[in-house]
Amino acid sequence: MIFIKNNKEIELMRESNRIVGGVLALMAQYVKPGVSTWELNQIAEDYIVSQGAVPSFKGYRIPGLEPFPTAICSSVNDCIVHGIPSRQVILKEGDLIGIDVGAFKNHYHGDGARSFAVGKSSREVEILLSVTREALDRGMKMALPGNRIGDISWAIGSFVKENGFNVADDLTGHGIGREMHEDPMIPNFGIEGKGPRLKAGMTLALEPMVNCGTNRVIERGWEFFTADASLSAHFENTILITDGEPEILTLPYN
Numbered sequence: 001m002i003f004i005k006n007n008k009e010i011e012l013m014r015e016s017n018r019i020v021g022g023v024l025a026l027m028a029q030y031v032k033p034g035v036s037t038w039e040l041n042q043i044a045e046d047y048i049v050s051q052g053a054v055p056s057f058k059g060y061r062i063p064g065l066e067p068f069p070t071a072i073c074s075s076v077n078d079c080i081v082h083g084i085p086s087r088q089v090i091l092k093e094g095d096l097i098g099i100d101v102g103a104f105k106n107h108y109h110g111d112g113a114r115s116f117a118v119g120k121s122s123r124e125v126e127i128l129l130s131v132t133r134e135a136l137d138r139g140m141k142m143a144l145p146g147n148r149i150g151d152i153s154w155a156i157g158s159f160v161k162e163n164g165f166n167v168a169d170d171l172t173g174h175g176i177g178r179e180m181h182e183d184p185m186i187p188n189f190g191i192e193g194k195g196p197r198l199k200a201g202m203t204l205a206l207e208p209m210v211n212c213g214t215n216r217v218i219e220r221g222w223e224f225f226t227a228d229a230s231l232s233a234h235f236e237n238t239i240l241i242t243d244g245e246p247e248i249l250t251l252p253y254n
């Protein structure tokens with residue numbers, strides 16, 4: 001069931017996602033060679049708590065795994081998503097890092113992600129970042145009332161393919177609200193005109209995960225990697241469907 005949020009709920013969604021946007025802006029400042037992903041996690045968690053929220057991801061449970069241990073996911077190079085911050089993972093010049101963060105306040109969640117080049121980036125990383133970010137933009141452009149989820153999925157997936165990259169198998173965007181993951185699922189590839197119809201008041205997390213190489217993924221515990229060890233990037237915004245253009249709730253957009 002896809003929940004339509006009322007005005008009061010929308011205000012609360014704006015607040016939780018404003019906090020996520022704040023974390024993402026902070027991460028843009030702190031990602032540099034020599035910083036550990038653990039330090040990034042601490043900075044993010046401190047900020048979330050300072051805003052009266054709690055990290056949505058910390059303690060998140062799925063069957064068969066220990067609860068997720070940290071406030072952010074930090075996914076370096078061939079890690080697609082759900083990388084676990086560690087004191088041992090120290091960023092190096094030329095790395096690519098995806099940072100995903102959730103914040104929970106007043107019973108509503110925010111969710112967003114950005115990918116960053118660490119220091120000076122290769123041409124490959126630059127292109128991957130720009131294609132992934134534009135794939136998200138193209139998905140958001142289709143997030144209009146009366147359109148369908150498949151229109152978003154198609155816009156993302158076809159743009160990624162045209163650019164010679166692949167979206168990661170089995171990993172999708174999602175509705176979001178009182179729960180971190182609500183209906184509908186939002187695949188990163190699909191068919192125009194298919195799927196549930198978009199209505200004003202829906203809040204959706206769109207999140208293309210784009211691989212330079214194969215679409216296939218390998219899971220190691222929480223962490224998803226590309227099966228061929230190629231690089232992968234991830235951008236995510238939570239948006240509100242309105243009567244016109246969608247409202248992006250997870251600003252600023254680095």
Ligand code: MG
Pocket residue numbers: 111112173174205207236
């Ligand atoms: Mg998400």
